[in-house]
Amino acid sequence: MRTGLKTAVIGAGKMGQKHIRIFAESSKLIAIVDLNKKVGQSIAKKYNVKFYANYAEIFKKEKIDAVSIATPPCTHEQIAIDCLKNRIPVLLEKPISNIIQSAIKIVNEVKKNNILLLVGHIERFNPAVIKIKELINKEKLGKIICIVAKRVGGFPNKIQDASIDTDLAIHDIDIVNYLLDSNPNKIITNKKKNLNVNQVDSAEYFLLYKDISVFIQTSWISSEKIRRLEITGIRGYAEVDYINQTIVINRNSYKKYSDKNSTFSDYMLRFANPIKTYINFVKKEPLKEEIYYFLKCVKNKTIINPSYAVNALKIALGKLP
Ligand SMILES: NC(=O)c1ccc[n+]([C@@H]2O[C@H](COP(=O)([O-])OP(=O)(O)OC[C@H]3O[C@@H](n4cnc5c(N)ncnc54)[C@H](O)[C@@H]3O)[C@@H](O)[C@H]2O)c1
Numbered sequence: 001m002r003t004g005l006k007t008a009v010i011g012a013g014k015m016g017q018k019h020i021r022i023f024a025e026s027s028k029l030i031a032i033v034d035l036n037k038k039v040g041q042s043i044a045k046k047y048n049v050k051f052y053a054n055y056a057e058i059f060k061k062e063k064i065d066a067v068s069i070a071t072p073p074c075t076h077e078q079i080a081i082d083c084l085k086n087r088i089p090v091l092l093e094k095p096i097s098n099i100i101q102s103a104i105k106i107v108n109e110v111k112k113n114n115i116l117l118l119v120g121h122i123e124r125f126n127p128a129v130i131k132i133k134e135l136i137n138k139e140k141l142g143k144i145i146c147i148v149a150k151r152v153g154g155f156p157n158k159i160q161d162a163s164i165d166t167d168l169a170i171h172d173i174d175i176v177n178y179l180l181d182s183n184p185n186k187i188i189t190n191k192k193k194n195l196n197v198n199q200v201d202s203a204e205y206f207l208l209y210k211d212i213s214v215f216i217q218t219s220w221i222s223s224e225k226i227r228r229l230e231i232t233g234i235r236g237y238a239e240v241d242y243i244n245q246t247i248v249i250n251r252n253s254y255k256k257y258s259d260k261n262s263t264f265s266d267y268m269l270r271f272a273n274p275i276k277t278y279i280n281f282v283k284k285e286p287l288k289e290e291i292y293y294f295l296k297c298v299k300n301k302t303i304i305n306p307s308y309a310v311n312a313l314k315i316a317l318g319k320l321p
Helices: 014-026 037-047 056-061 073-083 101-112 127-137 165-178 286-300 308-316
Strands: 007-012 028-033 050-052 068-069 088-092 119-120 144-152 186-193 202-209 212-219 226-233 236-241 244-249 254-256 269-271 275-279
Touching: 007 014, 014 028, 014 037, 014 050, 014 068, 014 088, 014 286, 028 037, 028 056, 028 073, 050 056, 068 073, 068 286, 073 101, 088 286, 101 119, 101 202, 101 308, 119 286, 127 165, 127 226, 127 236, 127 244, 165 186, 165 202, 165 212, 165 226, 165 308
Parallel strands: 007 028, 007 068, 028 050, 068 088, 088 119, 144 212
Antiparallel strands: 144 226, 186 202, 202 212, 226 236, 236 244, 244 275, 254 269
16 A cells, blocks of 8 residues: 555654554655654664654644654653644553543643544454454354453563553553443452562453453563464354464354263263364455554544543553543
């Protein structure tokens, strides 16, 4: 996909560099912005685009159709609001902010200016998530009774203001909200500093969505990187791997044990081997899909209600939306 939209990326760190690569392929990338001149200038040179150390310069000096913000969460409120005030559609990396009040201010600015803000909850663009949502909607698993999510790995290289709840857990919280089309009515959290006295490095959530139980495990102290979702419905059980983009569905095949001579048999279910189905779908780069979607929204002047991002933030911080 290539649009003629003029774009800029603010923040050229780990995530920003991925945005820059995709914006350079899919739009007319005009400028990149980073406080770190050395890093910013070398990346601007690589892509043959302008470099600014201060994002406010792009409002004065460039005519930009859309901007992507991939700076640390503590900067999101100020940068996003300034872009929206300048009537520039924004793709904002998740979390919308680390602070609920800041997130609400950003959303108020969206409403005030009626400008597009897409918060980059990247897993919504993962083909495995899109497919499992379709299968759930078609009731292929029957009524959902429980979801278990696991998102664990080692310590990130750079932590800055990242916190495990708004950095890792927020992904699965948003995906469960999306899959169930609702918010939880009960939240229990357990966050601990295990190996680092200054930093919470594991967080678990037990969430109730009416009668559906959800357990989310996140940690920065695991040797293996795992990103999985297990969804139990009364007709089947799905295993979703976010990284490998695979879905396996195990369908129940049980019938009542019938032995006319025994009343006990009425209580028994006879289980055969579950029917295992490996679901076919095309694997795609989620960030590319997210950015393409954003650019399509910019072209079509689509406005999105970003309240999903505030809800995910509130739950990550242990508050009911
Ligand atoms: N969707 C995902 O899976 C995912 C993964 C990693 C990070 N992220 C998000 O991306 C964002 C950035 O994270 P990162 O890991 O790239 O961080 P990073 O520290 O690697 O990069 C941030 C960059 O922003 C620059 N910066 C800071 N303040 C700035 C300002 N006011 N103006 C311009 N530049 C500024 C820094 O100099 C740095 O280069 C965060 O919101 C993070 O949560 C999302």
